[in-house]
Amino acid sequence: MSSTVTRTRLAIVAAAAGIAILAGCSSPAPAGKASAASCEPAKGKVTLQYWNTVPGMDKVVDLWNKKNPNIQVETKNISNDQYGIIGNALKAGKAPDLAQVGYDQLPNLRTQDAFVDASGCSAATATKSKFVPWTWSQTSFGDTGVFALPQDTGPMALYVRSDIFKKYGVAIPKTWDEYAAAAKKLHKADSDLTITYFDPNNAEWFNGLLWQNNAEMYSYSDDKWHVTVESDQSKQVTEYWQKLISDKLVRTDLAHGSTQMYAAYQKNQIASYVGAAWGYSMFRDNLPRQAGKWTIVPMPTWGANGASGNWGGSTVAFMRGSKHLYESVKFNTWLNTDPEALALENELGGLYPAANAGLQLPALSKGVPYYNNEKIFDVFAASSKKVDTRFAWGPTQKTVNLALQDAMAKAAAGDGTLTDALAAAQTAALKSMKDQAIPAAAGK
Amino acid sequence: MTDIATRATRVVESSVGRHRRSNGGGPRAGTVAAFLTPFFLPFVLFYLVPVGYALWQSFRVVRRTGGQYGTSYTTFGGFEQYVEVLQNSEFWASIGRIGLFGIVQVPVMLFVALIMALLLDTPLLRLKSFFRITAFMPYAVPGVIAAIMWSYLYSPQLSPVVDLLKGIGLEPDFLGPGAVLWSAANVSTWLWTGYNMLIMYSALQSIPQELYEAARIDGASNWTIAWWIKVPIIAPSIVLTTVFSIIGTLQLYAEPAVLRQISSNISSTFTPNMLAYAVASGNNYQQAAAISVIIAVITFVLSFGFMRLTSKKAGL
Numbered sequence: 001m002s003s004t005v006t007r008t009r010l011a012i013v014a015a016a017a018g019i020a021i022l023a024g025c026s027s028p029a030p031a032g033k034a035s036a037a038s039c040e041p042a043k044g045k046v047t048l049q050y051w052n053t054v055p056g057m058d059k060v061v062d063l064w065n066k067k068n069p070n071i072q073v074e075t076k077n078i079s080n081d082q083y084g085i086i087g088n089a090l091k092a093g094k095a096p097d098l099a100q101v102g103y104d105q106l107p108n109l110r111t112q113d114a115f116v117d118a119s120g121c122s123a124a125t126a127t128k129s130k131f132v133p134w135t136w137s138q139t140s141f142g143d144t145g146v147f148a149l150p151q152d153t154g155p156m157a158l159y160v161r162s163d164i165f166k167k168y169g170v171a172i173p174k175t176w177d178e179y180a181a182a183a184k185k186l187h188k189a190d191s192d193l194t195i196t197y198f199d200p201n202n203a204e205w206f207n208g209l210l211w212q213n214n215a216e217m218y219s220y221s222d223d224k225w226h227v228t229v230e231s232d233q234s235k236q237v238t239e240y241w242q243k244l245i246s247d248k249l250v251r252t253d254l255a256h257g258s259t260q261m262y263a264a265y266q267k268n269q270i271a272s273y274v275g276a277a278w279g280y281s282m283f284r285d286n287l288p289r290q291a292g293k294w295t296i297v298p299m300p301t302w303g304a305n306g307a308s309g310n311w312g313g314s315t316v317a318f319m320r321g322s323k324h325l326y327e328s329v330k331f332n333t334w335l336n337t338d339p340e341a342l343a344l345e346n347e348l349g350g351l352y353p354a355a356n357a358g359l360q361l362p363a364l365s366k367g368v369p370y371y372n373n374e375k376i377f378d379v380f381a382a383s384s385k386k387v388d389t390r391f392a393w394g395p396t397q398k399t400v401n402l403a404l405q406d407a408m409a410k411a412a413a414g415d416g417t418l419t420d421a422l423a424a425a426q427t428a429a430l431k432s433m434k435d436q437a438i439p440a441a442a443g444k
Numbered sequence: 445m446t447d448i449a450t451r452a453t454r455v456v457e458s459s460v461g462r463h464r465r466s467n468g469g470g471p472r473a474g475t476v477a478a479f480l481t482p483f484f485l486p487f488v489l490f491y492l493v494p495v496g497y498a499l500w501q502s503f504r505v506v507r508r509t510g511g512q513y514g515t516s517y518t519t520f521g522g523f524e525q526y527v528e529v530l531q532n533s534e535f536w537a538s539i540g541r542i543g544l545f546g547i548v549q550v551p552v553m554l555f556v557a558l559i560m561a562l563l564l565d566t567p568l569l570r571l572k573s574f575f576r577i578t579a580f581m582p583y584a585v586p587g588v589i590a591a592i593m594w595s596y597l598y599s600p601q602l603s604p605v606v607d608l609l610k611g612i613g614l615e616p617d618f619l620g621p622g623a624v625l626w627s628a629a630n631v632s633t634w635l636w637t638g639y640n641m642l643i644m645y646s647a648l649q650s651i652p653q654e655l656y657e658a659a660r661i662d663g664a665s666n667w668t669i670a671w672w673i674k675v676p677i678i679a680p681s682i683v684l685t686t687v688f689s690i691i692g693t694l695q696l697y698a699e700p701a702v703l704r705q706i707s708s709n710i711s712s713t714f715t716p717n718m719l720a721y722a723v724a725s726g727n728n729y730q731q732a733a734a735i736s737v738i739i740a741v742i743t744f745v746l747s748f749g750f751m752r753l754t755s756k757k758a759g760l
Contacts, residue, residue, distance in 0.1 A: 399722075
């Protein structure tokens with residue numbers, strides 16, 4: 001029957017199409033070893049692509065475009081799937097000139113050959129002194145190049161419901177020991193009240209706590225990664241929180257930023273929040289009725305070590321395939337160091353700048369009405385300067401974060417401890433690096 | 445069933461034959477192609493090609509030259525990814541979890557659907573179309589929305605249900621480590637019972653009334669008719685809904701993924717599909733592909749195994 005013939009023919013066409021597509025995908029794209037790219041200005045007008053997730057960034061770019069007719073920038077908001085979109089674009093060879101990348105994702109993307117080294121542009125290397133030291137250390141991978149410029153940071157501090165502390169006669173804690181003692185007092189005074197909550201599904205936050213205790217998780221030497229997720233410093237942190245969880249002094253049933261979390265704060269069930277600079281607007285916008293009840297103080301410290309932690313923040317990375325590195329450096333530098341740009345980003349996008357100049361913005365020197373007109377940004381600026389500069393992220397950070405979260409959740413449910421979770425994360429780090437053929441070993 | 449199918453085939457063949465005589469072969473083949481292309485082209489592009497690509501990917505491994513930030517490439521790795529998946533305890537834990545889920549949730553859901561279909565089919569029930577629509581309504585709600593809705597009912601901070609239960613002295617924890625799997629199962633059951641009911645109900649509608657009359661003359665009660673006449677006749681639909689449910693269970697993703705937002709007792713590797721997603725998000729696309737292929741094989745074996753097992757009894 002001819003229908004059979006047609007069907008066969010169709011199948012052949014289909015198979016051929018399939019093979020053609022498969023063949024197209026099958027050739028690996030060998031690229032040259034990463035080294036500083038050349039930095040020649042273009043002749044004539046240039047258009048740059050810049051992908052980001054910052055609200056209002058298009059308005060910041062409009063400002064640039066008005067002043068720079070020869071270097072026009074087009075923005076695209078990729079907040080619905082930031083790394084998915086960047087990853088797919090890289091695979092398709094259609095990456096933008098500049099893209100927003102979180103600090104913790106820099107090594108991961110670099111192992112995918114995502115970046116171009118802009119250290120061939122003297123203008124790029126010259127920006128080093130303009131940024132808070134730890135941010136430069138991460139974007140330059142320990143001064144081995146310039147792969148991104150820092151944009152914003154999340155220096156950590158302690159948000160305190162001063163009215164609750166006052167009501168029960170508890171002093172605001174300065175060290176983690178005092179914090180644990182305060183936790184006990186508050187819970188004893190009111191059994192519905194806990195000092196804070198521990199979200200086991202928030203590795204990014206927990207990494208900030210590890211960072212504060214100088215718990216370096218990765219280092220690189222002798223052509224391989226040294227994985228020290230499980231270390232004495234990190235164990236000190238996990239044991240501390242495990243004790244609070246075991247003694248039921250912190251609750252573990254709230255996810256960060258969830259409606260449930262705000263509901264618990266609204267019901268006065270939680271007395272403090274270990275958070276980052278960008279969190280100030282979360283409380284202001286979601287808990288308007290608690291205006292005037294909050295104060296922000298430095299993060300509790302580990303004894304004599306006065307270090308602070310950082311949670312979140314992003315960079316603007318120089319992406320591989322960009323044909324206009326010179327212009328990209330120019331725009332990127334303006335975007336992240338110019339006071340006018342920084343002020344607008346802070347106003348529209350709530351960014352807390354990584355540039356030293358940004359810390360002196362008028363908007364960041366004023367008292368904030370929600371927080372009793374206190375100059376809360378002074379606390380964050382001081383915190384920012386106390387963040388350990390040696391801390392580095394791993395090349396498979398996402399996988400490690402997931403493993404850490406899954407094991408921390410088990411611990412919160414009574415199956416194992418947070419210290420076991422460190423071991424699980426250590427194992428996941430080594431295994432995922434092996435899967436990606438990245439040379440790695442356990443220990444220093 | 446078989447008879448009807450054979451007859452239908454014969455009718456189609458004879459009409460095709462007639463058509464061929466009147467028109468000849470050439471233009472007809474073109475017509476067939478024209479009608480089939482809109483189906484086959486997307487089918488090949490968006491189904492066969494991705495499946496083939498996943499299969500091909502699952503046999504690749506990542507290698508790297510020039511140290512940590514050197515160039516990575518993929519090469520043929522045989523069954524390396526499959527071995528890693530099969531040795532991964534998280535994978536087996538996720539399979540065990542949905543196995544337990546399926547063994548409990550699928551029979552409960554189909555039993556409820558069957559009872560509802562039989563009730564709708566009795567002459568005793570009034571407001572039939574109202575009940576039919578109401579029972580089917582949840583199916584119109586997208587799975588993610590349903591899960592978000594239920595997550596508010598489960599959440600101790602926000603749920604009126606939890607408050608009510610607390611009022612009578614209970615301390616429910618719908619999101620606890622032991623309960624959360626069943627909370628997810630409840631969402632699936634709520635979503636899919638009406639859909640399965642409708643398939644069974646439409647099968648019931650096609651049963652000729654004469655059978656019931658004959659049974660009544662023989663003295664059969666409503667209950668006897670339901671159990672000994674209706675259920676055996678609609679057995680093929682029950683088998684069909686079971687197969688759909690098995691496939692659905694193995695692909696479980698939306699409900700637990702949404703509940704994960706509010707409960708840390710759902711891990712990133714809770715179901716096989718979530719595991720595949722977690723692995724892919726760590727750039728290990730090859731291993732994610734291997735997981736997908738294994739899930740597909742298990743689905744295939746279970747669905748066809750179940751159909752074979754029941755085909756004689758169900759008269760398929």
